[in-house]
Amino acid sequence: MRNSKEMRLTRQRSLTLRSHSSGQGKDQLGLFEAARPKIINVASVPQRSPFRYPGGKTWLIPYVRQWLNACESWGKELIEPFAGGGIVSLTAVAEGRVGEALMVELDEEVAAVWQTILSGDAQWLARRILSFSMTQANVKSLLESTPSNTREKAFAVLLRNRVSHGGILANGAGLLRRGENGKGLLSRWYPKTLHNRIVGIQNYRDRLRFLQCDGSKVLQENARRSDAVFFIDPPYTVAGRRLYRYSEVNHPHLFRIAATLQGAFLMTYDNADEIKRLAMEHEFQLATIPMKGTHHTEKTELVISKDLSWLKTM
Ligand SMILES: C[S@@+](CC[C@H](N)C(=O)[O-])C[C@H]1O[C@@H](n2cnc3c(N)ncnc32)[C@H](O)[C@@H]1O
Secondary structure (H helix, E strand, O other), rough: OOOOOHHHHHHHHHHHHHHHHHOHHHHHHOOOOOOOOOOOHHOOOOOOOOOOOOOOOOOHHHHHHHHHHHOOOOOEEEOOOOOOOHHHHHHHHHHOOOOOEEEEEEHHHHHHHHHHHHHHHHHHHHHHHHHHOOOOHHHHHHHHHOOOOOHHHHHHHHHHHHHHHHHHOOOOOOOOOOOHOOOOHHHHOHHHHHHHHHHHHHHHHHHHEOOOOOOHHHHHHOOOOOOOEEOOOOOOOOOOHHOOOOOOOHHHHHHHHHOOOOOOOEEEEEEHHHHHHHHHOOOEEEEEEEEEEEHHHHEEEEEEEEEOOHHHHO
């Protein structure tokens, strides 16, 4: 006897397929719902990234774990073509869920951080964070200077990530004034925690690779690999421009590449009609997952894959 969650999921899958094949409009798009429409408590997920990343997927980690189990990812390579703060790659490797991970990111500032952490300069960066004297004047002077090398740039990027509104690194992002509890610039600066995260990554650094380039290109190059799995988290279609320096992604092209991937993939997106239509066109499955946005507003995001049956085990 199937339980009610399973039955609901099966019904929703058939809805998806039926509305696709009959070519109905957006109002009739069938969607899975997460079998457990419960908002993940982010505090329950180990935070391993040195970034506070806008659009970061720490909240999705319990789902990612389940997906990786379902696609038997042990020993495979996880490819993350839009890595950002990299929480998915870091978690998958640290927890031994994949053999190794390739993180890809176009933004040269974000890249400087990963290049430094994955090179011999991680200890330098961790110590630089501990020794920085956080005052308004020091922040201003550091952010106005031009870094002379990659590791100095990495430090400036992490500093800016901590003192800007929402961790936004895109040009023009404002700095925190009041911050949490009126603590201003200090409110997101936890030097010891940041130090420990960077040092922690050193334990599995040899299983992480980083490339600064176009994520779609890397996907295409690895499309025929059956020993790789892909976590695809492109910039949001709507808010991307405000959040990231690089936000223009050709979404229809990305979906066409996803359709050619031999290995399993999981995509996440904002809940936008354009994306739902693309998923339907390619006969991918899609589900909505609830999450808490900034200011604790509840919203839903889309997860898309060729097979979402693992959702019913959540
Ligand atoms: C939604 S964020 C990824 C967040 C990440 N999953 C996390 O948990 O921190 C999307 C990222 O894609 C990057 N990006 C934008 N265009 C890109 C491209 N063509 N190739 C690689 N990365 C790109 C942005 O700079 C941004 O960091």
